[in-house]
Amino acid sequence: xxxxxxxxxxxxxxxxxxxxxxxxxxxxxxxxxxxxxxxxxxxxxxxxxxxxxxxxxxxxxxxxxxxxxxxxxxxxxxxxxxxxxxxxxxxxxxxxxxxxxxxxxxxxxxxxxxxxxxxxxxxxxxxxxxxxxxxxxxxxxxxxxxxxxxxxxxxxxxxxxxxxxxxxxxxxxxxxxxxxxxxxxxxxxxxxxxxxxxxxxxxxxxxxxxxxxxxxxxxxxxxxxxxxxxxxxxxxxxxxxxxxxxxxxxxxxxxxxxxxxxxxxxxxxxxxxxxxxxxxxxxxxxxxxxxxxxxxxxxxxxxxxxxxxxxxxxxxxxxxxxxxxxxxxxxxxxxxxxxxxxxxxxxxxxxxxxxxxxxxxxxxxxxxxxxxxxxxxxxxxxxxxxxxxxxxxxxxxxxxxxxxxxxxxxxxxxxxxxxxxxxxxxxxxxxxxxxxxxxxxxxxxxxxxxxxxxxxxxxxxxxxxxxxxxxxxxxxxxxxxxxxxxxxxxxxxxxxxxxxxxxxxxxxxxx
Numbered sequence: 207x208x209x210x211x212x213x214x215x216x217x218x219x220x221x222x223x224x225x226x227x228x229x230x231x232x233x234x235x236x237x238x239x240x241x242x243x244x245x246x247x248x249x250x251x252x253x254x255x256x257x258x259x260x261x262x263x264x265x266x267x268x269x270x271x272x273x274x275x276x277x278x279x280x281x282x283x284x285x286x287x288x289x290x291x292x293x294x295x296x297x298x299x300x301x302x303x304x305x306x307x308x309x310x311x312x313x314x315x316x317x318x319x320x321x322x323x324x325x326x327x328x329x330x331x332x333x334x335x336x337x338x339x340x341x342x343x344x345x346x347x348x349x350x351x352x353x354x355x356x357x358x359x360x361x362x363x364x365x366x367x368x369x370x371x372x373x374x375x376x377x378x379x380x381x382x383x384x385x386x387x388x389x390x391x392x393x394x395x396x397x398x399x400x401x402x403x404x405x406x407x408x409x410x411x412x413x414x415x416x417x418x419x420x421x422x423x424x425x426x427x428x429x430x431x432x433x434x435x436x437x438x439x440x441x442x443x444x445x446x447x448x449x450x451x452x453x454x455x456x457x458x459x460x461x462x463x464x465x466x467x468x469x470x471x472x473x474x475x476x477x478x479x480x481x482x483x484x485x486x487x488x489x490x491x492x493x494x495x496x497x498x499x500x501x502x503x504x505x506x507x508x509x510x511x512x513x514x515x516x517x518x519x520x521x522x523x524x525x526x527x528x529x530x531x532x533x534x535x536x537x538x539x540x541x542x543x544x545x546x547x548x549x550x551x552x553x554x555x556x557x558x559x560x561x562x563x564x565x566x567x568x569x570x571x572x573x574x575x576x577x578x579x580x581x582x583x584x585x586x587x588x589x590x591x592x593x594x595x596x597x598x599x600x601x602x603x604x605x606x607x608x609x610x611x612x613x614x615x616x617x618x619x620x621x622x623x624x625x626x627x628x629x630x631x632x633x634x635x636x637x638x639x640x641x642x643x644x645x646x647x648x649x650x651x652x653x654x655x656x657x658x659x660x661x662x663x664x665x666x667x668x669x670x671x672x673x674x675x676x677x678x679x680x681x682x683x684x685x686x687x688x689x690x691x692x693x694x695x696x697x698x699x700x701x702x703x704x705x706x707x708x709x710x711x712x713x714x715x716x717x
Contacts, residue, residue, distance in 0.1 A: 209224055221271055238264075239275050260285065261310065271581045325356045329341065347381040
């Protein structure tokens with residue numbers, strides 16, 4: 207048995223896909239290939255150069271960062287593969303029962319149902335001769351476990367300390383994410399044993415830890431698999447194993463690692479500021495910030511929102527157009543705050559949801575929102591980076607409902623109509639020019655003056671024109687409007703239709 211790890215979204219959600227190959231027959235499966243842009247090249251090379259016979263996709267659970275790439279990968283490879291996983295996995299064709307077995311060549315595979323993180327979570331135990339491995343998805347990590355999104359402490363206790371703990375101690379563990387460093391920080395806050403310290407040392411010295419530890423190791427250094435430990439019982443204030451596991455998860459959910467503390471305590475040459483968002487920001491408009499003193503001007507805000515002629519390398523890998531990426535960057539910039547080492551800054555998790563709403567791609571349910579936060583903020587730091595946000599937006603753009611095509615056509619018609627009002631009735635004009643804005647401003651003033659005149663006549667106040675000049679739109683303001691809309695490209699460039707669309711989205715005219 208040969209196992210090749212395929213890192214995905216490194217530096218953000220740090221996922222792993224795995225290519226498992228039977229050395230004898232060359233039959234193979236790929237586990238959780240959620241990001242085809244990173245997985246497909248590896249598989250194509252293995253098929254081409256190593257004569258690998260890919261037979262199936264296997265999923266550990268239905269979350270988009272594990273099963274969300276199934277259909278796209280099949281299209282990329284041009285293969286008709288079986289998709290084996292839980293009932294809610296994308297495109298699933300077979301869901302083995304708990305304990306059911308099948309083979310990949312000479313590799314024996316057993317499905318171990320471990321509901322909790324999701325109700326369709328399945329861990330996959332494989333054995334080839336004396337070699338034993340288990341792929342645990344988001345159920346078991348080195349030094350940790352997944353959040354209880356769809357289950358209870360009792361279910362996670364059973365999954366970890368009954369189902370997985372019953373596997374041979376020399377079974378190597380291959381989790382779905384590289385979370386070891388953050389997990390061990392929490393473990394040390396509960397248990398300062400030699401086993402935990404050894405895990406910390408290894409994690410600090412190695413960027414990848416998958417497959418380096420066994421079920422036997424987890425029983426020693428993973429606090430979630432030691433509910434009987436007196437020190438852990440003391441730390442949780444519980445003795446019942448289920449309550450211990452439940453309390454540990456609550457503590458982990460609220461645990462703030464080093465990065466979170468740095469974010470909260472940072473001072474950029476000025477006292478720490480507390481931001482309170484006006485409820486009106488929930489509409490998707492730029493939030494009103496109430497601060498203890500004026501914040502410094504954010505240089506990143508103007509550059510991140512500038513329109514792009516072509517998508518970045520990451521955006522292309524994610525299948526995003528330049529226009530989509532520009533919209534995403536603009537939404538991110540509305541909420542971004544400076545952070546050391548992050549050029550674009552970071553945004554808080556609540557603001558991620560606001561930004562998604564502004565983009566018209568909000569989470570469909572509380573459960574989906576919980577999935578998102580788990581993926582983009584695995585350490586519970588309370589904020590996320592631009593690259594993680596971009597990847598999340600790409601998933602949402604690509605997984606819109608099927609009727610979005612009709613919605614897009616309707617939106618395009620609305621956009622054309624609105625654009626025509628500014629371009630003198632031409633929906634295909636290259637851009638809205640300064641002359642166009644001057645004309646619209648004149649029209650609007652005349653309209654207002656007519657109404658004012660009628661009001662004055664009715665009130666017998668003819669001759670009082672004091673308000674006529676109150677709302678004058680100056681030439682400077684018109685120029686500033688163009689520059690803001692086109693990201694500073696120049697007044698002579700005008701405002702292109704896609705930039706006009708983005709302005710209306712930010713203003714909340716449509717989503």
